[in-house]
Amino acid sequence: MKIIVWDIVAAFFAAALSGMGVGGGGLFVVYLTLARDVGQYDAQRINLIFFIAASGASLIIHFLRRKINFLAFLIFAVMGSVGAIAGSLIAARVSGGALRYIFGAFLITCSIISLFKGSKKAGAHEK
Amino acid sequence: MLMKEVRTHGVRSLGVTSDSKKQLFFLCAAGLVAGLINGLIGTGGGIIIVYALTYFMRIRRGAGLATEPGGDIRDILATAITSILPITAVSALFYSINTAAASTVSSPIKYAVYIVPAACGGICGAALLDTINTSVTKKIFSALVVWAGVSMILKEAGVM
Secondary structure (H helix, E strand, O other): OHHHHHHHHHHHHHHHHHHHOOOOHHHHHHHHHHHOOOOHHHHHHHHHHHHHHHHHHHHHHHHHHOOOOHHHHHHHHHHHHHHHHHHHHHHHOOOHHHHHHHHHHHHHHHHHHHHHHHHHHHHOOOO | OHHHHHHHHHHHHHOOOOOHHHHHHHHHHHHHHHHHHHHHHOOOHHHHHHHHHHHHHHHHHHOOOOOOOOOOHHHHHHHHHHHHHHHHHHHHHHHHHHOHHHOOOOOHHHHHHHHHHHHHHHHHHHHHOOOOOHHHHHHHHHHHHHHHHHHHHHHHOOOO
């Protein structure tokens, strides 16, 4: 019961971060692997389904309040889908351990960039 | 057809003032990399798209087209979330097919418990975007993710 409550809390906060667009899916994979001891393959698969629910629901608000660049969306969706198929094929040929190293390294790299560089550029257009 | 769309609408939609093919190539490459990362590690494609879009909006502002739609950081984040949704759906489908043999979860249906809080959290996060300082949130989140990434590597290395 206690675990289910923590699952719900973790999913809610990770989804809120995803809905804001600051990321949260990565954090949810970490929760699943470190706190719930789910294997890397399964954690990533669960996270993908989790993210569809979180971002799909958040789009209700985004479509109402934001200006979506639909041409950019179209390009990213088409090319990204091709890349996603290639990425999943590579994932199937990489061990779970190696995948965890790649995942950890990617998280650290992106976060350090966001901490020291990205926020400066974006900050000029934020509240 | 896509090229025709870019030629006719791309300048207005993307704010590209010259060399549309080069800009289109950059967006396509960014989309491809975002999809590759998302398909490989199950997350992370969104941040690539945010970086790519931020770069484009900077070019647009430099060209004096700041009034064009989609230039605000919140619009960029919303476009990134919209773009990553179909990529994630494709990733989930092919990832499940390609890594089914490595799965240890006997019944994935038990993880349906995450769906409802995920949907509620997603809506709350999107609604809060107008009231919170995304820069501060992003910094706190980034620090948390650095810790998480290091923890994962240490665990895999057997240190934790």
